[in-house]
Amino acid sequence: MTDQKSVSNGFVRLVDLPVVSDPRGDLTFVEGMKHVPFDIRRVYYLYNVPVDAERGGHAHRELEQVVFALSGSFRMKIDDGETKSEYWLRDPRKGLYINKLIWREMDSFSQGAVCMVLASRPYDESDYYRDYQDFVAASKVGPL
Numbered sequence: 001m002t003d004q005k006s007v008s009n010g011f012v013r014l015v016d017l018p019v020v021s022d023p024r025g026d027l028t029f030v031e032g033m034k035h036v037p038f039d040i041r042r043v044y045y046l047y048n049v050p051v052d053a054e055r056g057g058h059a060h061r062e063l064e065q066v067v068f069a070l071s072g073s074f075r076m077k078i079d080d081g082e083t084k085s086e087y088w089l090r091d092p093r094k095g096l097y098i099n100k101l102i103w104r105e106m107d108s109f110s111q112g113a114v115c116m117v118l119a120s121r122p123y124d125e126s127d128y129y130r131d132y133q134d135f136v137a138a139s140k141v142g143p144l
């Protein structure tokens, strides 16, 4: 991550989940409004991702998310309209919280990587900014 450094630019931050470990293995859990700052309304996951694939390439008007690498690793490129940063996710206990109005791109998936996303809202295509210039304009004044 800009390795596991617990940076926050106000809109993005790493979230640590609990782990219960015993000789049978590790168990991690997540509760809405406790471990993540919203009620979890949707869960989705990416898998069978080609190692040269690029995903994301959008921002959201209202949606908040926390992204995890449940297995393997990948890079998240984050852009708040002014400042860019990147995070390598590779620990299933550490998620990346992404507030609304943050542009994200994902790449460098390892073979067999599984990305799980917890989301604050159901899927709604009208919540997306898929055009970067529209996003930058909105990031300066709030959702358009």
Ligand code: TYD
Binding pocket: 042, 044, 046, 054, 055, 056, 057, 058, 123
């Ligand atoms: P998208 O959010 O663009 O994927 P990513 O950011 O991982 O590259 O979604 C890809 C497609 O899947 C798009 O057609 C919308 C659809 N989709 C749903 O129908 N429901 C969902 O919950 C999500 C996340 C995507």
